[in-house]
Amino acid sequence: MAIESHKIHEALNWRYAVKRFDPSKKIPSVDWQTLIETLRLTPSSYGMEPWRFVVIENPELRAELRAASWNQSQVTDSSHFVVFLAKDNVSETDIDQYLQRVANARGTTVESLAGFKSMLMKNLVKAMTPEQAFQWSQRQVYIALGFLLKTAALLKIDSTPMEGLDPLRYDQVLGLEGSGWRTVLAVALGYRHPDDAYQKHKKVRFTADEIIQYK
Ligand SMILES: Cc1cc2nc3c(=O)[nH]c(=O)nc-3n(C[C@H](O)[C@H](O)[C@H](O)COP(=O)(O)O)c2cc1C
Incomplete structure (x- = not known):
């Protein structure tokens, strides 16, 4: 309720x-x-x-x-x-660790999240100063x-x-x-x-x- x-x-x-x-x-x-x-x-x-x-x-x-x-x-x-x-700061290592947790939680593979990874890299790592x-x-x-x-x-x-x-x-x-x-x-x-x-x-x-x- x-x-x-x-x-x-x-x-x-x-x-x-x-x-x-x-x-x-x-x-x-x-x-x-x-x-x-x-x-x-x-x-x-x-x-x-x-x-x-x-x-x-x-x-x-x-x-x-x-x-x-x-x-x-x-x-x-x-x-x-x-x-x-x-x-x-957000680093590639942070993103890799996160994607590993997503894969574990949802029973999928890190490889299947490659598109998500490049978006995260672009928006959080490359586009931002610390x-x-x-x-x-x-x-x-x-x-x-x-x-x-x-x-x-x-x-x-x-x-x-x-x-x-x-x-x-x-x-x-x-x-x-x-x-x-x-x-x-x-x-x-x-x-x-x-x-x-x-x-x-x-x-x-x-x-x-x-x-x-x-x-
Ligand atoms: C991000 C934030 C920081 C605040 N810092 C302080 C603080 O350091 N000390 C304090 O007594 N009140 C602090 N306040 C309380 C606000 O002054 C109070 O929330 C606001 O005046 C609205 O009143 P109310 O929360 O009593 O409804 C803070 C509130 C916010 C949201």
Whole structure:
């Protein structure tokens, strides 16, 4: 059965970007598995999945990252804190590995995917500088962000999408330099503190008429 529309509306109005988490509340493992599955099933351009998600459990690392995030308390006080990474280049090896996975999953051969390979090589390797490839990867990462925020809301789990951080410092703290992966953003997940005033703020959004056009 499809989820009822009013439940989606309710969840999307209930969610807000939490400023203060209740540090005593932890996401149950069954819900955490659903959140992970949401990240895993996020679609990406060509299916390349140019992302990694780093769950920061170590409190010392969290404290270091908080210092690199305008001292925002969500970094240390949320139940789960996830850093989203994007790939900073796409190589022929990446494409070959991907095609091998497609062949394995779908019971076909890599040879039968030769046409797909030349398209991927043309569009992702030859046509893009490393910086353009990173921009492309980042766009894919934002799809995962959207998926995660919405699933969390449906599960009544609070979240904060966070771009208010220094990605280069994150890369240093996480030892990513030269790894082919770069920090894009982070998401804090958990439960709102009852005293977080932001939960009472009215949503500021355009009306549908202002942003949706029918032609
Ligand atoms: C990509 C992105 C990055 C954001 N970065 C931060 C952040 O670093 N810290 C924060 O408190 N809120 C952050 N926000 C929250 C936005 O300010 C908030 O989503 C927006 O004002 C709409 O309000 P609402 O989410 O409460 O409905 C971010 C939101 C998005 C989508």
